[in-house]
Amino acid sequence: MPDTVLVLNSGSSSIKFGLFDVSAAEPSLLCKGLLDEHEARPRLVVKDPAGEDLFETRRDAPDAAGGHLFADVLAFIEDRFGERSLRAVGHRIVHGGPDYSGPVALTDDITAKLEALTPLAPLHQPRCLAPVRTFAAIRPELTQIACFDTAFHHCLAPPASRFAIPGRFEARGVRRYGFHGLSFEYVAGRLSEIAPELAAGRTIIAHLGNGASLCALRDGRSIDTTMGLTPLDGLVMGTRCGTIDPGVLLYLQQHENMSVEEVQHLLYHESGLFGVSGISADMRTLLASGEIAAREAVDLFTFRAAQAVAMMATTLGGLDCLVFTGGIGEHAKEIRGAIGERLAWMGLRIDAASNDAVRGRINGSDSAVEIFVIPTNEEMTIARHCAALIRGRHVT
Numbered sequence: 001m002p003d004t005v006l007v008l009n010s011g012s013s014s015i016k017f018g019l020f021d022v023s024a025a026e027p028s029l030l031c032k033g034l035l036d037e038h039e040a041r042p043r044l045v046v047k048d049p050a051g052e053d054l055f056e057t058r059r060d061a062p063d064a065a066g067g068h069l070f071a072d073v074l075a076f077i078e079d080r081f082g083e084r085s086l087r088a089v090g091h092r093i094v095h096g097g098p099d100y101s102g103p104v105a106l107t108d109d110i111t112a113k114l115e116a117l118t119p120l121a122p123l124h125q126p127r128c129l130a131p132v133r134t135f136a137a138i139r140p141e142l143t144q145i146a147c148f149d150t151a152f153h154h155c156l157a158p159p160a161s162r163f164a165i166p167g168r169f170e171a172r173g174v175r176r177y178g179f180h181g182l183s184f185e186y187v188a189g190r191l192s193e194i195a196p197e198l199a200a201g202r203t204i205i206a207h208l209g210n211g212a213s214l215c216a217l218r219d220g221r222s223i224d225t226t227m228g229l230t231p232l233d234g235l236v237m238g239t240r241c242g243t244i245d246p247g248v249l250l251y252l253q254q255h256e257n258m259s260v261e262e263v264q265h266l267l268y269h270e271s272g273l274f275g276v277s278g279i280s281a282d283m284r285t286l287l288a289s290g291e292i293a294a295r296e297a298v299d300l301f302t303f304r305a306a307q308a309v310a311m312m313a314t315t316l317g318g319l320d321c322l323v324f325t326g327g328i329g330e331h332a333k334e335i336r337g338a339i340g341e342r343l344a345w346m347g348l349r350i351d352a353a354s355n356d357a358v359r360g361r362i363n364g365s366d367s368a369v370e371i372f373v374i375p376t377n378e379e380m381t382i383a384r385h386c387a388a389l390i391r392g393r394h395v396t
């Protein structure tokens with residue numbers, strides 16, 4: 001019977017999971033799946049590592065953040081892999097606040113502390129923590145481990161970590177944290193395997209998914225990122241506005257008489273690609289649409305992403321390597337191509353034929369910057385951290 005770890009990745013647009021065998025030095029995937037709560041009858045789908053269907057079940061009605069479906073996942077695992085195989089559940093927790101620079105075994109107190117960070121990640125934190133509460137209720141003896149999106153950026157230092165507001169707020173934790181760290185950590189590791197000569201260089205990883213952010217890395221460590229105190233800052237996202245004049249928020253409250261809750265809802269749920277296009281938050285839908293508003297939303301997305309690459313390159317003092325990842329970064333060649341074109345002045349050249357291929361190195365031979373597409377795997381990062389933690393030798 002293998003030692004296994006169940007990994008949950010609750011993102012803003014999906015809940016994914018993976019079951020990993022952690023008996024060997026490197027975790028290996030046993031099965032993966034998706035909890036789809038968007039349908040009238042929530043659905044659990046489990047596939048083998050090659051993507052072949054293993055199991056599917058539906059519930060009659062939606063429940064709180066897939067609670068019953070999490071119990072179904074446990075039942076499936078115990079049925080398939082034996083009752084005592086599961087050593088821990090590892091969770092992607094989006095906000096770790098100022099205290100966590102690495103993974104931590106969850107207690108009720110820590111979970112409550114993380115719940116208190118909900119105002120700083122209202123789209124994510126409740127979705128990440130709901131399964132923690134569910135598992136604690138149905139399997140109180142099970143070890144649960146939090147792995148934070150913020151931890152990879154814990155080394156951010158001034159001036160990159162600061163806002164230009166009075167220092168007393170920084171002392172209270174109002175600073176740039178950064179997110180998508182589990183993804184950046186995985187991709188940085190893959191880059192050092194694929195192109196070890198670039199590992200010590202100046203790299204930007206563009207995680208372009210439903211949420212989107214850039215990370216500037218030197219020597220494989222984060223030195224700047226586009227998200228800040230919250231995952232609202234930076235790039236244009238599916239339904240989030242990204243960087244915005246803070247005066248807009250004051251205007252909306254003072255002149256549009258919007259409440260704090262209404263402004264929050266507007267910026268997290270009704271803005272970004274969805275708000276600008278008025279059509280969809282989904283990049284696939286926008287790229288396939290003939291509507292002008294769809295094209296304008298896509299244009300704004302690539303305009304702001306390219307601007308942000310130049311900004312991160314300034315932090316790095318130049319650029320050796322740009323990596324695309326996330327649902328859009330991995331699959332939307334049009335978006336990679338448009339960002340590359342906007343950065344031609346920096347010497348970036350994307351090779352059209354390589355860009356059409358799904359992954360790998362995509363720069364032309366005349367490019368001043370190496371450009372890659374590397375699929376992310378946040379679940380693998382979590383599995384590695386959990387395996388190290390349960391073996392009692394965790395290093396961050």
Ligand SMILES: Nc1ncnc2c1ncn2[C@@H]1O[C@H](COP(=O)(O)OP(=O)(O)O)[C@@H](O)[C@H]1O
Nearest residue numbers: 011013209210211282283284326327328331332
């Ligand atoms: N083939 C594709 N072409 C363009 N966009 C795609 C493609 N596949 C996925 N995407 C986009 O990726 C985004 C979702 O990214 P993903 O990283 O899966 O999301 P999440 O942040 O929820 O993990 C959506 O905007 C989706 O349209």
Ligand SMILES: CC(=O)OP(=O)(O)O
Nearest residue numbers: 011012179210211231
């Ligand atoms: C932090 C964040 O934006 O995550 P996601 O991409 O899953 O929305």
Ligand SMILES: [Mg+2]
Nearest residue numbers: 011209210211
């Ligand atoms: Mg994601």
